[in-house]
Amino acid sequence: MDSIQADVVIIGSGVGGSAVAHRLVGSGARVLMLERGDFLPNESQNSDARAVFGEQRYKTRDIWFDARGAAFRPGQYYHVGGHTKFYGTAMFRFRESDFAATAIDGMTSPAWPIGYGDLAPFYAEAEQLYGVRGAAGFDPTEPPRDAFPHAAIPHEPVIARLAEGLAAQGLRPFPMPSAVDYGPGGTCRRCDSCDAFACRFGAKGDAETRVLRPLLAQGDFRLERRTEVRRLILDDQGRHVVAAEALREGVPIRVEAPVFVLSAGAINSALILLRSACDAAPAGVANRSGVVGRYLMNHHLTGLMGIRPLAVNDTRFPKTLAINDFYHGLPGDEGARGNMQMLGNIRGAMIRPAYPALPGPLADWLGRHSVDVLAMSEDLPDRDSRVRLLPGDRVEVDYRPGGTAAHDRFVRHLRGVLRRAGFPLVLRHRFGIQAPSHQCGTVRMGHDPAQSALDGLCRAHDHPNLHVVDGGFLPSSAALNPALTIAAQALRVGAHLRARRAP
Ligand SMILES: Cc1cc2nc3c(=O)[nH]c(=O)nc-3n(C[C@H](O)[C@H](O)[C@H](O)COP(=O)(O)OP(=O)(O)OC[C@H]3O[C@@H](n4cnc5c(N)ncnc54)[C@H](O)[C@@H]3O)c2cc1C
Incomplete structure (x- = not known):
């Protein structure tokens, strides 16, 4: 088996892995990144809804199984830059309250081992790195912060009218923080294909464009593409990770380093740790607590299409508005809570794969006449919500969303808000775990090694040379x-690793 040596090995080139690389490259450390995917080709299909949604051109061909044994092809994208290649560029900081324990509808959102203040400087750095545009002082739940690196992207007329309709109800719509290179001298062409599409013009603030391409121009950073890490190998005592075993274009290789940073995405990182079970760690690497793969969360996400039958929505870039007035609950119903933000433009070709019985012209009409928003509520962690490996390396995703009833009440309220804002018809679509776009929680941080896998610096309680970011x-x-929160914490971890290398 070929073997490669490095000073730091980073597994996965998404927002987490690339932030650590950003902090370490230039420190003198030989940084090696292993990525199972390749560069996403720049081609016309990048922005073609039929190719992206109909043909599912860029989705993995891997098959996973739900708890009932039903097979599905998950909405997972394996390319350099990870899911940011397709993400919607909304770059929010979490609120101060998100780091504290909160009771919601009889369930608990646990406290973090770190507070907002620990992340604040790294949030600022991440916003700079990704070129986030926004305006401070308008979001009623905004945590303490300085100005955004770039001015907010202005509303187009249809979104400005929606803002007026919300403000008329006493709500406080604010400019949505977004990582798009829009404005004088910027590369954004308002091409109308942003959220859920890859950008052909380098305008989307994704991890490849903003972080990895600049690093690749430097000498001490190496990116191995088409290299899928299968498992981590521990020393005989089970204390340190000594190697990663991977398949590079299908050929086994061994990669050795004194420091490992795992960042393959919440589900894949858990799978790698579980697959690495050995005599010294029979439940899997970093898993003496038994939490690895558990507490899988994905947000409660409902798309709402506000239809004005007589008006065509000609907005090119709609993602300029959000509201947080209900972030801490509805009046008289604290459990029903969340954020509302604009989605990208929904088109017929995006609707049809989910509703094949819908006639094409009707789907196209809905796409042209709708203004599309996303209702997002906290998914509360459940120990039995989990990903695990079944015999034969089958991946089972037994997802149990926490707090669904409260989200439904929140959505009902938002439909009323949209109707009052001038949309007589409001359709809804619930996104499920088949598209695990906001997957998280499977290798949780915490103070207590019996209840968590990582400490507040994302270091495995069981293995001092392994971080999961x-x-x-x-x-x-x-x-x-x-x-943005993943990027900020990964920058914090990267700063810590860099400081440890300093003489
Ligand atoms: C359509 C869509 C829209 C979204 N919109 C937003 C948004 O607007 N704002 C927002 O904040 N978030 C958004 N998200 C979520 C956001 O993109 C993710 O939360 C974030 O990118 C996750 O980063 P990560 O580093 O945890 O993992 P990933 O992005 O999943 O990166 C993991 C990397 O590891 C690689 N990998 C996986 N397994 C292996 C292996 N075994 N060996 C080697 N490499 C491996 C993968 O190919 C990938 O490159 C969106 C996601 C999607 C899919």
Whole structure:
């Protein structure tokens, strides 16, 4: 078996892994990143809804199984840059309250081992790195912060009218923080295909464009593509990770280093740790607590299409507005809570794969006449919500969402808000675990090694030379998009690793 040596091995090139690389490259350490995917080709299909949604051109061909044994092809994208290649560019900081224990509808959102103050400087760094646009001082739940690196992207007319309709109800719509290179001199062309599509013009603030491409120009960073890590190998005492075994274009290789950073995404990182079970760690690497693969969360996500039958929505970039007035609950119903934010433009070709019986012209009409928003509520962690390996390396995702009833009440309220804002018809679509876009929690952080896999610096309680920096580390999901928080914590971990190398 070929063997490669490095000073730090990072597994996965998503927002977590690339943030650690960003912090370590230039420190003198030989940083090696292993990524199972390749560069996403720049081609016309990147922005073609039929190719992306109909043909599912970029989705993995892997098959997973739900708890009833039903097979599904998950909405997982394996490319350099990870899921940020397709993400919707909403770059929110979590609220101060998200780091504290909260009771919601009789369930508990647990406390984090770190507070907002620990992440604040790294949030600022992550916003700079990803070129986030926004305006401070308008979001009623905003945590303490300085100005955004770039001014907010202005509303187009249809979204400005929606903002007025919300404000008329006493709500406080605010500019949505977004990582798009829009504005004078920017590369964004308002091509109308952003959320859930890859950008052909380098305008989307994804991990490849903003972080990895600049690093690749430097000497001490190496990216091995088409290299899938299968398992981690421990020393005889079971204390240190000594190697990763991988398949590079199908050929086994062994990669050795004194420091390992796992960032393969919440589900895949858990699978790698579980697959690494050995005599010294019979339940899997970093899993003396038994929590690895458990507490899988994905947010409660409902798309709402507000239809004005006589008006065509010609907005090119709608993702400029959000509301957080209900982040801590509805009046008289604290459990029903969450964030509302704009989705990208929904088109007929995106609707039809989910509703094949819907006639094509009707789907296209809905796409043209709708304004599309996303209702997001916190998914509360359940120990029995889990991913695990079955015999034959079959992947089972036994997902148990926590707090569904409260989310349904929140959605009902938002439908009323949209109707009052001028949309007589509001359709809804619930996103499930088949699209695990906000997956998190499977390798949770915590103070107590009996209840968590990682400490507050994402270091495995069981193995001092292993860190896990993807969405798996989140102890709770909050009700806001996770990418900026993953980036901020990974930058914090990277800063710590770099400081440890300093003489
Ligand atoms: C359509 C869509 C829209 C989204 N919109 C938003 C948004 O607007 N805002 C937001 O904050 N979040 C959004 N998200 C979620 C966000 O993209 C993810 O939370 C975030 O990118 C996760 O980063 P990560 O580093 O944890 O993992 P990933 O992005 O999953 O990165 C993991 C990397 O590891 C690689 N990998 C996996 N297994 C292996 C292995 N065995 N060996 C080697 N490499 C491996 C993968 O190919 C991937 O590159 C969206 C997601 C999707 C799918």
